[in-house]
Amino acid sequence: MHTEAMKEQIRVPVTMMRGGTSKAVFLAQQDVPTDPQARQRFLLALFGSPDVRQIDGLGGADILTSKCAIIGPPSRPDADIDYTFVQIGIDQPTVSFEIVCGNISSATGVYALQERLIPVQEPVTTVRVHNTNTGKILRMVVQCADGEPCVEGDSEVDGVPGTGAEVALDYSGTSGATTGKLLPTGQARDWVHVSRLGRDIPVSVVDVGTACVFIRAADLGVTGKELPGQLSPDIYEMAEEVRRWAVDRCHLPAEGILTPYQVLIGQAQDYRTIADRAVAASEIDFVARMVLHGGAMHKAFPGGGSVCLSVAAQIAGTIPAEARGAHAGPARIRIGHPSGVIQIYANVEHTAKDDWTVREVHFSRTARRLFDGTAYVRRALLETI
Structure with a gap:
């Protein structure tokens, strides 16, 4: 690329992953600004928001594809990686850290293994994912062979064509992820x-x-x-x-x-x-x-x-x-x-105290890396106040 053009844009390493019925741009934590306002400008510019088509960025113009996963080293000893999920607005300039996306979380273990953030074990590797949005640990069991996460398998996900290798997700430890309580109002109804x-x-x-x-x-x-x-x-x-x-x-x-x-x-x-x-x-x-x-x-x-x-x-x-x-x-x-x-x-x-306790909750998804590359973000958008 011409040197003068490069002065007007910055290069950002990106990976696109499908997890379940969603797609997300995966970013290394080190490549994302830490200042909240700078981070918001950066993510909106990367995705091409706000714009109903997100034509000038990587967003897919749909709530299932305007998503981002930021992956970094673990910030607690019982985790292998940190995972921050971000929902990017499409026609509105919103950047939300409110939730964890269960579909995209299924791709975090695959990504961590492919990036060699943790060693591959065969036939399965369990990846402990610290979701920073909720402060909870998610466990992913990833099928592996020949030193890599498997792609092909017989697991089906409605809403995704074909079949793929199963990723088993364990959400047993996520009660009260948003409010701190399984029943936030204290009652079932x-x-x-x-x-x-x-x-x-x-x-x-x-x-x-x-x-x-x-x-x-x-x-x-x-x-x-x-x-x-x-x-x-x-x-x-x-x-x-x-x-x-x-x-x-x-x-x-x-x-x-x-x-x-x-x-x-x-x-x-x-x-x-x-x-x-x-x-x-x-x-x-x-x-x-x-x-x-x-x-x-x-x-x-x-x-x-x-x-x-x-x-x-x-x-x-x-x-x-x-x-x-x-x-x-x-x-x-x-x-x-x-x-x-x-x-x-x-x-x-x-329980005996007329309360409820979650003993187990888990499900299966499939996940796959779609592409790796370099995104170009306009500096002018990063400098906008």
Whole structure:
């Protein structure tokens, strides 16, 4: 590249990884500014935000592909690496550190092994990942052969073409990741007044992996099997009112826009996916749709949200347990989402103190490195105040 042009841009080593149904730009911690304002400008410039197409950056113009994983050396002795997840706004200049992405977390172990941050062990390597967003340890079991993480295998993920090598994720130690409590309000069910309805509706707030607020789809006048683009703006407004109630009730930062996740729950029913594949009611325990502030629906289902939902389904009195029709565990909870079905194994116990304890929660994804390269970021954007 011409020397004069290089003066106007900086070079940044990047890797693109797919984890589950999401993609993210992976960055080494040493290549990311530590000053919060400089870091925000850097990430927005790298992704080409704000712009609905993210045409001048690496963003994929979708909430599932406008993601970043920052990987660094472990900051605590019981971890192999640190992992910071960042959700980058698309048409808005937002950089959020609110959540951990379960799908992208499945790629962190593969990345760490390929980068030789920890030694490869065969046939599997367990990678202990410290997620800095939540302060929790995630464990990834990665299939390995010939000194490298495996790519090919027979593991299927609805929403991802073909099959791949399984990455097993253990989220057993992530209770209270956002709020510090499994049941942030102290109970399995609360009642929230929804202005547009003019009445109170029941909701459940549960926090494992990522805090979620669960709403009966029928209470908002829908079935829960709708696909992206099929919900009216009113539904998103009502779900956001419930989320804001949960933010206040759980003492979360008011400026947050992602947490708790807003999840609509419906009874198990036949539906068709965004790829027009038929899913029968007998294949699932319930349907679930994650909706977001601003009027969008997740095209699959978030990993952290699926962990939380599987645990909630085993806590008596919650909206998911009601939809499932049972709550006794352990069990593999089958979630019907817009791209198909995800199964999460959970074991939740009711203790003598009328409390609930998560004994186990884990699931499988596939992950793959898509490319390595050099990104060029305009210096003028980094200097903008």
